[in-house]
Amino acid sequence: MAVVVAVLAAPVTTAVASPPAVDQYTTHLPGAGGNSGLASSSAPVAQPGQLPASVRADLSGQDGQVLALIATAPGLGAPAVTHGGGEASGSNGNGSLATPAAVEGASASPALTTAVADAAGSPQGLALLGVLAAIGVAAAGVRLVRRRRSSL
Amino acid sequence: MRRATAALLAVAGIGLAAPAIPNAAAASTGFFGLSTAPPFDGRDVPKMRSTGVQTVRVPIVWASIQPRRDSLRWAGTDKAVGDLAARGIRTVPFVYGSPPWLAHELKRPPLGSATKENAWRRFLTRLVQRYGPRGTYWDGGYQRDHPGAQALPITAWQIWNEPNLRAFFLPQTKATPRRYAKLVRISHNAIRAVDPGARIVLAGVVGYAEPTAWAFLRKLYAVKGIKRYFDVAAVHPYSATIDQFRTILGNVHHVLATHHEGKTPLWLTEVGWGSAHHTNREPLNKGPQGQKRMLRRSFNLVLDNRARWHVARLFWFDWRDPVHGGHGGCNFCDSSGLLRHSHQPKPSYRAFRGFALSN
Numbered sequence: 001m002a003v004v005v006a007v008l009a010a011p012v013t014t015a016v017a018s019p020p021a022v023d024q025y026t027t028h029l030p031g032a033g034g035n036s037g038l039a040s041s042s043a044p045v046a047q048p049g050q051l052p053a054s055v056r057a058d059l060s061g062q063d064g065q066v067l068a069l070i071a072t073a074p075g076l077g078a079p080a081v082t083h084g085g086g087e088a089s090g091s092n093g094n095g096s097l098a099t100p101a102a103v104e105g106a107s108a109s110p111a112l113t114t115a116v117a118d119a120a121g122s123p124q125g126l127a128l129l130g131v132l133a134a135i136g137v138a139a140a141g142v143r144l145v146r147r148r149r150s151s152l
Numbered sequence: 153m154r155r156a157t158a159a160l161l162a163v164a165g166i167g168l169a170a171p172a173i174p175n176a177a178a179a180s181t182g183f184f185g186l187s188t189a190p191p192f193d194g195r196d197v198p199k200m201r202s203t204g205v206q207t208v209r210v211p212i213v214w215a216s217i218q219p220r221r222d223s224l225r226w227a228g229t230d231k232a233v234g235d236l237a238a239r240g241i242r243t244v245p246f247v248y249g250s251p252p253w254l255a256h257e258l259k260r261p262p263l264g265s266a267t268k269e270n271a272w273r274r275f276l277t278r279l280v281q282r283y284g285p286r287g288t289y290w291d292g293g294y295q296r297d298h299p300g301a302q303a304l305p306i307t308a309w310q311i312w313n314e315p316n317l318r319a320f321f322l323p324q325t326k327a328t329p330r331r332y333a334k335l336v337r338i339s340h341n342a343i344r345a346v347d348p349g350a351r352i353v354l355a356g357v358v359g360y361a362e363p364t365a366w367a368f369l370r371k372l373y374a375v376k377g378i379k380r381y382f383d384v385a386a387v388h389p390y391s392a393t394i395d396q397f398r399t400i401l402g403n404v405h406h407v408l409a410t411h412h413e414g415k416t417p418l419w420l421t422e423v424g425w426g427s428a429h430h431t432n433r434e435p436l437n438k439g440p441q442g443q444k445r446m447l448r449r450s451f452n453l454v455l456d457n458r459a460r461w462h463v464a465r466l467f468w469f470d471w472r473d474p475v476h477g478g479h480g481g482c483n484f485c486d487s488s489g490l491l492r493h494s495h496q497p498k499p500s501y502r503a504f505r506g507f508a509l510s511n
Contacts, residue, residue: 023434023482023483024317024318024319024358024361024482025358025361025390025482025484026390026392026434026435026436026483027361027362028360028361028362028364029360029390029391029392029396029435030360030392030396
């Protein structure tokens, strides 16, 4: 930020950047008292259409919805999508879900892994993973109870 | 014998000419520094030194030094670097700002054509030849302006500023980290060609921006081979709360630890809050007492986690408030100084001095 004063003080009459219209240091701060790390106040929105059909088919049920949210919501760190062949699902049914690194030509992990890893780094992601774990435990409990009943 | 006597006299002469440094400052290890911008008036630098700081981070704006392709104006930079060095303060510059003959805006980095990239290489080379070890300035203008004063060459160069903000790096696209990586590689090679021992410091990335500091660094590390081209990572952990401050540093450290074995030093090249009245719309303004409180809490947090996060330097932004309205587009920057523009110390000044003198 110090550069603004330096530039104003310097005897340069051209090419001086105009001050940004908004305060870019606070625009993306989490809300007062919060610690969300989200870029905006809007809730993360899943975009399951970005996922390949085969992956979408596996994401059923409540935990599937949560996974889809983590994998595709930009607010939770999901990578931006570039569309190969005109639409997300592509002509062969496999969407082009590219990580930024892949777009830039560098090696990258699969998008879903990246998105989950990104999300896990944020408090929201941790909370969602906690919810997933709870769902898993509950499902295992229900299954156990059913087995015991059926064995009686 | 005559040579030895001459050498002794020379040493004595330097000792006599060197400015008196307060005893208390000798206890400082230089962990805390200041981030500010020249020009300094006659009271600034002596007072900075009395706080115990040994390094001050300043902008070197390419467009100011080389406003035309065929002219170089060093006077302003000579004065800032020289005045600081003469008081025992080493300059840590960040080099930024494309000149008008190469780009329409300062914040468009010199990338995309051989003309731009070569001009940047040449400018960096000239900078290091002037202010680096054995730099021409130290034997010339510096000795003329500060006779007998000890040279303090620049040994660390920060490349650009806040590349995850539109205010400093355009365009902002998914490719920005990769473009910044190219700027770092070009800069590294130019600087090291003149001074093989120079340290290359990444630009400070702003904690909560789009992308966040940690997301930006993660993408930077995805560029193959980039680790070879810098020695220090940097972050500007601007935050409304200490929890947010902690989150930024924890997340950034996590990225560094994952990709760089956690050994890369991390510099906090801008840490600051404003002393203006706090409002919800201006969450980085905390009032005078709040500014002091945030300074203390953040400094203590960093000191407590210094080894774990590999934090090697912390620079407070800013030293002295600008004339009102001096910082457009940044609502805490008008009041983030430790001193008011009139030089009147704020409560944060004493707190900073206490930390800087003992760390």
